[in-house]
Amino acid sequence: MGSRTRRIPRLSVDTVAECLHAALAAPSIHNTQPWLFRVHGREIEVWADRTRQLSNLDPSGRQMFISVGAAIFNLRLALLARGRIPVLRLLPEPGLHELAARIQAGPTTVPSPTAGVLATAITRRHTNRRPFQADAVPWPVLDDLIAAAAAEGARLAVADPIVRDAILSLTWTADEVLNRDEGYRAELDAWTGGQPERRDGIPSYAYPPQDTTGRLPLRHFGPPAAAAAFERRPTLVRLTTHDDTPYDWIRAGQALQRVLLTATTRRLVASPVNQALEVAELRRLVSGHGYAQMVLRIGYGNAARGTPRRSLFDVLAKETSVSG
Ligand SMILES: Cc1cc2nc3c(=O)[nH]c(=O)nc-3n(C[C@H](O)[C@H](O)[C@H](O)COP(=O)(O)O)c2cc1C
Known part of the structure; x- marks a missing residue:
């Protein structure tokens, strides 16, 4: 009919590498980095790597898929920031449970300033387990975080003081329950510390200091190097989804990452405080309506x-070719 189909350009090897590096910067449970990538021309497949799943703490793979979802968000954003529309299909093949997404570099576009700013936060975002300042987070900023979660199909709710104290108390209980389990402690041991050249797990410099107020139940990764007084009135937010399937977990991971990057652009820092979500009975209490996927202190x-x-x-499936 006279209209010409415009050819969608290839991805250069450098662009693929940059986008994959962005994906790798995502947060993951215990820094397990449970992902693998396959590149076919301008399509990138993102796989969950079951060999890195925490079989004791995360038998369903919920936190593994949240981590993979965060990597998918970074990949989408990196493509967009490089002027390509990311075309995403989540869990595309019903029988292949580990294939989390296919992301194609679609037609060229001019990225919005917001996408550009968010993308610069990818390498600046780090989990922060240190005390935060006493200043409250202003509501307009919290509203931006809520909007970031909503844009990815999840709900972010700010805990009021009563709910916050209830969550903290449930988290203390959960922490105690978890630490009674040898399997939990063995898994923590396996994913913490180690040689300085180790490229996964949580290094000792990232452990939280001992909280002298005794109020904040941050996960105990190993002997703290120091003691410090944490903020008395922490701001806690809950990320929830409607349902609780692998699809929802991947969506939650994308929402998590959008929230964390938005927070970074507003000079906020964050650390998850998730133990109560790792004990089924307590997770129900934290969830309210829907299913709680993450609790964050910001x-x-x-x-x-x-x-x-x-x-x-390490993360490229071996038969991958990045020749575009
Ligand atoms: C699904 C998920 C759950 C997490 N749970 C916790 C947690 O309960 N406590 C904590 O201190 N960090 C938690 N983290 C943060 C990871 O430990 C952190 O992302 C990882 O060590 C990599 O460090 P980075 O975020 O600084 O890049 C979680 C991260 C993800 C994605």
């Missing part, structure tokens, strides 16, 4: 140091 604080990541070579 606030203002000094920049935290980044944790290590594996190399591209």
Whole structure:
């Protein structure tokens, strides 16, 4: 009919590498980095790597898929920031449970300023387990975080003081229950500390200091190097989804990452406080309507140091070719 189909350009090897590096910077449970990528021309497949799933803490793979979802969000954003519309299909093949997404680099576009700013936050975002300043997070900023979660199909709710104290108390209980389990402790041991050249797990410099107020139930990764007084009135937010399937977990992961990057652009820092979601009976209490996927403590604080990541070579499925 006279209209010409415009050819969708290839992805250069450099662009693929940059986008994959962005994906690797995503947060993951215990820094397990449970993802693998396959590149076919301008399509990137994102797979969950079951060999890195925490079989004791996360038998359903919920937190593994949330982590993979966060990596998918970074990949989408990196493509967009490089002027390509990301075309996303989640869980595309019913029988292949580990294939989380196919992302194609679609037609070229001019990225919005917001996408550009969010993309610059990818390498600046780090989990911060140190005390935050006492300043409250202003409501317009919280509204931006709520909108970020909503844009990815999840709900972010700010806990009022009563709910916050209830969540903290449930988290203490959960922490105690979890620590009674040898399997939980063994898994933590396996994913913490280690040699300085280790490229996954949580290094000792990222452990939280001992909280002298005894109020905040941050996960105990190993012996703290120091003691410090944490904020008395922490701001806690809950990320929830309507349902609780792998699809919802991947959506939650994308929402989590959009929230964290938005927070980073507003000079906020964050750390998850998730233990209550890891004990089924307590998770129900934290959830309210829907299913709680993450509890985050947010606030203002000094920049935290980044944790290590594996190399591209480690996360590319072996038959992959990035020749575009
Ligand atoms: C699904 C999920 C659950 C997490 N749960 C916790 C948690 O309960 N406590 C905590 O301190 N960090 C938690 N984290 C943060 C990870 O430990 C962190 O992302 C990882 O060590 C990599 O460090 P980074 O976020 O600084 O890049 C969680 C992250 C994800 C994605």
